[in-house]
Amino acid sequence: LIGLEAGPEMQQLKQQFQEFIVGLMSLPIKLPGTRLYRSLQAKKRMARVVQRIIQEKRRRRALDGGGAPRDAIDVLMGDGSEELTDELISDNMIDFMIPAEDSVPVLITLAVKFLSECPLALQQLEEENMQLKMRKTDLGETLQWTDYMSLSFTQHVITETLRIGNIISGIMRKAVRDVEVKGHLIPKGWRVFMYFRSVHLDDMLYEDPCKFNPWRWKEKDMSTSSFTPFGGGQRLCPGLDLARLEASIFLHHLVTSFRYVCIHGSLVAPALILTRACKHHTT
Numbered sequence: 148l149i150g151l152e153a154g155p156e157m158q159q160l161k162q163q164f165q166e167f168i169v170g171l172m173s174l175p176i177k178l179p180g181t182r183l184y185r186s187l188q189a190k191k192r193m194a195r196v197v198q199r200i201i202q203e204k205r206r207r208r209a210l211d212g213g214g215a216p217r218d219a220i221d222v223l224m225g226d227g228s229e230e231l232t233d234e235l236i237s238d239n240m241i242d243f244m245i246p247a248e249d250s251v252p253v254l255i256t257l258a259v260k261f262l263s264e265c266p267l268a269l270q271q272l273e274e275e276n277m278q279l280k281m282r283k284t285d286l287g288e289t290l291q292w293t294d295y296m297s298l299s300f301t302q303h304v305i306t307e308t309l310r311i312g313n314i315i316s317g318i319m320r321k322a323v324r325d326v327e328v329k330g331h332l333i334p335k336g337w338r339v340f341m342y343f344r345s346v347h348l349d350d351m352l353y354e355d356p357c358k359f360n361p362w363r364w365k366e367k368d369m370s371t372s373s374f375t376p377f378g379g380g381q382r383l384c385p386g387l388d389l390a391r392l393e394a395s396i397f398l399h400h401l402v403t404s405f406r407y408v409c410i411h412g413s414l415v416a417p418a419l420i421l422t423r424a425c426k427h428h429t430t
C-alpha cells in the first residue's frame with residue numbers, strides 16, 4: 148500500500164493504528180483522555196508518518212523520475228491531478244489500512260473459528276478445495292479467477308461468516324432533509340445508525356439465526372436488503388470482491404496444506420460482541 152518495509156516505523160504505525168481503530172466507534176466526546184480524542188490523535192500521528200513517506204517519494208521522483216509505480220501512493224502521485232494533495236493521498240491510505248488490517252483479517256479469523264466449531268462444514272470445505280487442488284496439480288495450472296468462482300461451498304462459508312460475524316455492525320447516515328420511512332419521520336440533521344446485526348440475526352429472516360449454517364445459502368438469495376455486510380447503494384463497499392477473494396485464497400491454502408488445532412482457553416475476541424445478540428454462543 149505505502150511501500151513501508153518492516154522496521155521501527157512500521158511498528159510505530161501499527162501501534163497508532165490500534166489506538167485509532169478502537170476509537171472509530173466510540174462515544175462522540177472529544178476531550179483529552181477520551182477514546183475518541185486518543186483515536187484522532189493517533190490518526191494525526193499516522194498521517195504524519197504517511198506524509199513523510201509521500202514527501203520522500205516526491206523528492207526521489209524529482210531526482211530520477213521515480214521509475215515504475217511500486218505501491219498505491221506511487222499510483223496516486225502519478226495521476227497528476229492537482230486535487231490529489233498529499234493530505235488527501237495520506238487520508239486515503241489510512242482509510243485503506245482499515246480493511247487491510249482489520250475487516251479482512253477479522254473475516255478470516257471468524258471463518259476459522261466457526262469452521263472449527265462445525266466439523267461437517269470444515270470437512271466439506273476441505274473436500275471441495277482438495278478436489279480443485281488435485282485438478283490444478285494434474286493440469287499443471289495455477290489458480291484462476293474462474294476457480295475461485297467455482298468453489299460454491301467455500302463461498303457459502305464466507306457468506307455465512309459475514310452474516311453471523313457482522314464484521315461491520317452497521318453504518319451511519321445524516322439526514323440532509325426531512326425523510327419519512329414507513330411512517331416515521333427522520334428530521335433534517337438527525338443522525339441514523341443502520342444496525343446490520345439486528346437484521347442478520349433476525350429469526351424472522353434467518354432460521355436459527357445464531358447457528359453457523361453455510362448450507363442455508365444453497366437456496367437463499369444474498370442480493371437482498373436482508374444481507375448487507377458490505378453496505379448498499381451508492382456507498383456499497385468497492386472492496387467486497389477483493390475481501391471475498393482474499394478469504395477464499397486463505398481458506399483454500401489452510402485446508403489443503405495445513406492441519407490446525409484450537410488452543411484451549413484462547414478467545415477469539417469478536418465472539419464477545421456476539422454474546423450480546425445470541426443467547427447461545429461459543430468462544
Ligand code: HEM
Pocket residue numbers: 243246247250251254314315318319375376377378379381382383384385386387389390
Ligand atoms: C470483510 C471485509 C469488508 C467489509 C465487511 C466491508 C464493509 C464495508 C461497508 C459496510 C461499507 C459501507 C460504509 C458506509 O456505507 O458508510 C464499506 C465501504 C468501503 N469499503 Fe469496505 N469492507 C470490507 C473490505 C474492504 C476492502 C478489502 C476494501 C479495499 C481494499 C474496502 C474498501 C472500502 C471503501 C473505500 C469504502 C468506502 C466506499 C464509499 O464511501 O463510497 N473494503 N465497506
